[in-house]
Amino acid sequence: MALTEKIEIDQIEIVANWNIQVRQATVIERDGQFVSRTFHRWVLQPDSDISGQEQKVKDICNAAWTPAVKVAYEAFKAEQAARQL
Amino acid sequence: MALTQVPSGMIAPAQTLSVNGVTFPATQSASADANTLDDYEEGTWTPTISSGSGTITTSSFSGAKYTKIGNVVEATVNITITTVGTAGGSCNFTLPFTGTNTVQIAGYGMEVNTNGAMLKGNLQANSATEQITSYNNTSPFSFGNGSVFVMTSVYQI
Numbered sequence: 427m428a429l430t431e432k433i434e435i436d437q438i439e440i441v442a443n444w445n446i447q448v449r450q451a452t453v454i455e456r457d458g459q460f461v462s463r464t465f466h467r468w469v470l471q472p473d474s475d476i477s478g479q480e481q482k483v484k485d486i487c488n489a490a491w492t493p494a495v496k497v498a499y500e501a502f503k504a505e506q507a508a509r510q511l
Numbered sequence: 512m513a514l515t516q517v518p519s520g521m522i523a524p525a526q527t528l529s530v531n532g533v534t535f536p537a538t539q540s541a542s543a544d545a546n547t548l549d550d551y552e553e554g555t556w557t558p559t560i561s562s563g564s565g566t567i568t569t570s571s572f573s574g575a576k577y578t579k580i581g582n583v584v585e586a587t588v589n590i591t592i593t594t595v596g597t598a599g600g601s602c603n604f605t606l607p608f609t610g611t612n613t614v615q616i617a618g619y620g621m622e623v624n625t626n627g628a629m630l631k632g633n634l635q636a637n638s639a640t641e642q643i644t645s646y647n648n649t650s651p652f653s654f655g656n657g658s659v660f661v662m663t664s665v666y667q668i
Contacts, residue, residue, distance in 0.1 A: 437538065441609040442637035449554075451537070463537070465554030467577070467607040469639040474559065506635050506642070507563050507600065 446470040556607035563600020569593035601642035617666035
């Protein structure tokens, strides 16, 4: 009987211009038969530290976060801060 | 399970599910039909914690779990502010999914280690960052070191 664990980034989505939604799936199999699958998510934004991300995540972040998008994100953050309290 | 055709306008008899429950595809197959439940997912997530102004010296989180049912997400997390530092304004954290293009009061919660204040979480349009403030709009960082914010968020995506 062999148990195997496969962990992979199975979904990367760009939502509302700058939010990069990342999903990691962990799949457990016994002798090649599905046993369980769990998900872990996180969201990256233009001011996120992406140095520890997988290369395919970095590539999408760098493609999505153009200078214009970064400017728009900073404006959004300023507006958000003004509404915080 | 045998299927029986039901004449138009009649209600189908209750159906018994197998022991394995209802399974949705791992990647949502979105439906434009308002009467169709097209997605279910549960998991954990990693929030990024920040402050409206200044910088938090030390913070951490635990119990970050979510369930997505159709276009609604329910997410829970406990945020600990070990050392406030220069942080002020709202306590912000990223959610597992981005909200809709409408401002939502997505979260509610309680500080459970210093003063027991009620908390609320504001989610701006098209944002994945929830902003925690106390019930009377004061900064939660004013509660001091060791504050723990227990938050539950329910919002549309």
